[in-house]
Amino acid sequence: MELVDDGFAxxxxxxxxxxxxxxxxxxxxxxxxxxxxxxxxxxxxxxxHGRCQIKILVLDNEPLAANPGGGFTAATGFRYCSFQVAEIELVAAQCRAFGCQLVVEPAEIRPGVRAAAVEDPDGNTLEFMQFDAQ
Incomplete structure (x- = not known):
């Protein structure tokens, strides 16, 4: 496959x-x-947001099924999207203040790498990664 744009939506x-x-x-x-x-x-x-694109389709009618939610391991298929951020604690705090559930609290997962996961208002899991300067 030859991509004509190296971005992702x-x-x-x-x-x-x-x-x-x-x-x-x-x-x-x-x-x-x-x-x-x-x-x-x-x-x-x-x-x-920079080269990141999100398309949110707001349906006119109720769908036949809904997202099962439940974090990374609740179901198979596309389960999460990952973003690299500069201040993971701030992002987590803002998500929590908005009323979103933190699936994984910010924590160091290996030296120099912190991760957190949150469910957006519809239960879609978003992973946030922070890589410390080397």
Whole structure:
């Protein structure tokens, strides 16, 4: 496969649009970069943070099933997205203050590497990694 862009976009499907958009913009710092409406399905809200892109599809109607939540090991398939951050304790505190559940509290997982995991408002697991300067 030859990629024409070395970035990556993640898609999240929700019926909880307002809260999800608030979390990803106000708490994680993504900016809104556009919307696309698909009549009868929903609206995709495009968010960007550097080269990271997230597309949040807010459905017009209730889906047939929901995310099982429960962190990394609750189910198979795409279970988490990972972000490298500068201040893991601050990110964890902001997520907690927003009402999100920390699945893994910030901790050193090996020398010079700290990790934490949080569930967004819909129960999607996000991993945060902090690598200390060598």
């Amino acid at each position: 993640m898609g999240i499907v929700t019926i909880n649009g307002e809260r999800m958009l608030c979390f990803y913009t106000d708490i994680l710092g993504f900016t809104r970069s556009g919307t696309v409406t698909f009549p009868g399905m929903g609206t995709v809200h495009k968010l960007a």
